[in-house]
Amino acid sequence: MNIMNRILFSIITFFTLFSIAHAQEKPAIPVNTAVENVQKFFTVYPVEKIHLHFDKPYYAVGDTLWFKTYLNTNLFNYDPSKVAYVEILNSKDSLMQTLRIPLAQGAGKGQLVLDPQFWSQDNYRFRAYTKWMMNFDMGYFFNKVVTIGDAINKKLGTDITFEPDGNKTKAVMQFRNRNGELLSRKKLSWEANDGWDPFDKGKGETDALGRVTLNLSTKEKEKFKNGRLVVKLEDGETLVGQYPLRNAIWETDVQFFPEGGDLIAGIAKKVAFKAVSSTGVGLRVKGKVIDSKKQEVASFEDLGLGMGAFSMVPVAGETYKAQVTFENGQQQTVDLPAVADEKVNIVYVKQEGDFMNLGIVTNDSYFQKIQNKPFYVFGQLNGHLIYAAQASMKSAAVSIRIPIKELPNGIVQLSLLTPDGQPLSERLVFVQPQKLIDIQVATDKDAYSRKDLVKMKLKVNNPIDSSISNLSVAVIDESKVPYNDDNDRTIVSSMLLTSDLKGYVEKPNYYFNPKHENRLEALDALMMTQGYRRFDYKELVQGKLPALRFMPELGISLSGVLRQNTGRPQANGGLFLTIPGAAIKKDTYTDKNGVFKFENLVFTDSLKATINARGNDNFRSLVINMDQTFYPEIDQNSPYFGSAVQNIDQGLAAYLDNSKKEFRTSILIDEVVVTATVEKKQTSKDFSALSGLSMPEHRIEGSRLAGCNVLSMCLNTLLTGITYDVNTQKYYITRNYNQGSRVPVQFFLNGMPIDEPALNAINVPEIEGIEIFLRDDLGTVRNVYQNDGVVSIITKKEKKQPRMTAAQIEAMLPKSNVVDLYPLGYVKEKKFYVPKYATPDSKNINDYRTTIYWNPDIQLNKNGEIDLEYYNADGQGKYKVVVEGNDVQGNVGRQVFYYQVK
Secondary structure (H helix, E strand, O other): OOHHHHHHHHHHHHHHHOOOOOOOOOOOOOHHHHHHHHHHHHHHOOOEEEEEEEOOOEEEOOOEEEEEEEEEEOOOOOOOOOEEEEEEEOOOOOEEEEEEEEOEOOEEEEEEEOOOOOOOOEEEEEEEEOOHHHHOOHHHOEEEEEEEEOOOOOOEEEEEEEEEEOOEEEEEEEEEEOOOOEOOOOEEEEEEEOOOOEEEEEEEEOOOOOEEEEEEEOOOHHHHOOOEEEEEEEOOOEEEEEEEOOOOOOOEEEEEEEHHHOEEOOOOEEEEEEEEEOOOOEOOEEEEEEEOOOOEEEEEEOOOOOEEEEEEOOOOOOOEEEEEEEOOOOEEEEEOOOEEOOOOEEEEEEEEOOEEEEEEEOOHHHHHHHEOOEEEEEEEEOOEEEEEEEEEEOOOEEEEEEEOOOOOOEEEEEEEEOOOOOEEEEEEEEEOOOOOOEEEEEEOOOEEOOOOEEEEEEEEEOOOOOOEEEEEEEEEEOOOOOOOHHHOOOHHHHHHOHHHOEOOOOOHHHHHOOOOOOHHHHHHHHHHHOEOOOOOHHHHHOOOOOOOOOOOOOOEEEEEEEEEOOOOEOOOOEEEEEEHHHOEEEEEEOOOOOEEEEEEEOOEOOOOEEEEOOOOOOHHHEEEEEOOOOOOOOOOOOHHHHHOOOOHHHHOHHHHHHHHHHOHHHHHHHHOOOOOOOOOOOOHHHOHHHOOOOOOOEEEEHHHHOOOOOHHHHHHHHOOOEEEEOOOOEEEEHHHHHOOOOOOOEEEEOOEEEOHHHHHHOOHHHEEEEEEEOOOOOOOOHHHHOOOOEEEEEEOOOOOOOOOOHHHHHHHOOOOOEEEEOOOOEOOOOOOOOOOOOOOHHHOOOOOOOEEEEEOOOOOOOOOEEEEEEEOOOOOEEEEEEEEEEEOOOOEEEEEEEEEEO
16 A cells, blocks of 8 residues: 555544544434545545646747646546646637647646747636546636737737726726837727627827827626727727726725634634735735724734734624725725624644644533534545544533644645534645655856856655656746746645635745745635635535546547447447558447447547448448547636736736747738738628628637537537527527527528537538627528527538549448547647757857746656756846656655856
């Protein structure tokens, strides 16, 4: 048995047998039965966590984004996932791309080329998960916002500041052209929309400094959350800029969280608070708590991230309010939770040496009612049940002492329950009894010249019974890529903190930076205010395990059912798979239920695959039904955009200036006069039935559908602004659906109306584009089809061919016993280029690189060391080395090292 499993097993066994105090009243579900039921869940349902280490914190169009994927799991006696998925979504929550990453020994690697023809300036969200993780709450997926600037295609540079004032907001903007020159005395028009319809608009003109002030009405504040400001400025040509409106309103959310969940009359309790803006960013606050007689009973001030805590003794029958003052001088009064007379809570006292001290508390009056009644206490850490006890209240306060010396690092969830699993109180506590992996970095010199050879040594001092399995190292020129390391989602903050908390955590690395003296106090405030509901104890205590839809994915599989045309399964039927692009030829046979599966396939990109059942004697009467490929839904209104950069041009100024130099030849390409004939792209206006529609709100190019097996499943995530209802199996415009409308969208194929069941008959590789119309201002389609919105699917034009023979026509007809599909393959592996400047001539080129070195495949020798060599670029200043890694036990480590280039 693995040493960590053995330690955890001994801990849980000890506390199950020796509980706090045996109750005199017999519980409905004995504690041993409850523990067995809960432990069964943790054994059968292991927790998987994903982390991505990027080579840089942000990028520019034209770059290659490099990343390494880390998988941590809480069990070591099962076969973990061998495949991870990385999705990239833009600021409108539209899916841009999905990458399939092969995992070996809990790690994988990949890259994303930010093609200027496809990517534009925006804040993009990277979401990573495994299929196993899809069985549980999406709130525990890896999410990180990465900003991408544009110094190649973008012609309009903007600096925008919002100044909220009552029911109006001033948008103060300054415009520059692509060369950085102020756009003075230019006329413009603007429109504020809610993602679909405009709700405010106007015109204006820039002043001598390229500035303009737009007055936006904020009476309908809800529209600002997903809204955008669209500005069209005339400078010989129409320049268009789009800007999110989420920062245009000043709204606050201040909440108070009594420790354990309740303010209990007569009991001194710690009360945490959290103040955030409408974007989820913490707000500096201070204030006081007053009672109904306006007497001050406590004062408070946040610790720097909008969170903090104070203590108070609530009085029965009393009400309390908090008078909150924000940094901008505005004030707000917030009600505290009502004082409870009959509650029992679990509270955290302190960590003392190798123990964590807690308590179960209530007031004297309620103690008389619950005396000798049984309660259960469970402690869970990273998917391990580390504590279980049955307690009866022998006094109004009962102490709990839990040894933590042998526990792994992470969040302990302590829960107080009734014997039938009803939750009464909860407390999260962060513990770090184990040292992080000790990663040491050293270079042969403290300072270097440009293009010098750097010799670096990495060394890891392994803890006992631990061996390093994965390391990655990135070296960047920090003078060109400045960044506050507190904002980063590192492997430490990711695996130990944010992967166990729902929602956005601002500055996650702040809590692990020893430079911050109050970081542990701030971390405990985070534990008391952040969401956590990975599972439901009530169901587990009663032995009800959740249903599974997905098993850990061990490779690429293609599966389905072979049936006769009567619907009867074809047992022992033979099928043959060919993927010519990957030189794959495999055969298999169905089981007694007609089920077949081709497993452990290895290929990259989205290659054409063919599954053939013609080797069977009765092949003409056979039908191949492929299993659907499921992906998680897109979580709209993501809270993670709290870390988005509002003014990308300004925030990434140094980086984008370097990008202009690096890609200056590409910047000039739009000035070249092209005389070759360009093939006209088909649009919905080419079809008479749709010619009355205006411009589509969204267009999905056919290339975005690469890897799509079943069109309807892909449309569920790709159709921006449209919702699929599983009950009616119809599509609806999201905004109207949310308001109660059930008028469906009408689909068209090349201008002809089609029903939803016909979607999967469309050959996906033949699709040129999909256009989405959320409005039909003239009603030209709505009046005919009684629909709400249009999705127009356009296939590629057939080139004129010679007259076909009957045999050729027959060959083109779809065959039920042959299936062509384009499954999503693994990301194509590329190697990071490391230039060599070994001779004087080789140094006579400009090297504008910002990522100086990237290596996701660090292999240490038996002494835990490795020597690395690479050459610096032309940048001068501070170079930053970041090393991240984990080991087979799930321990993690990170080290940041700097050296100078003169």
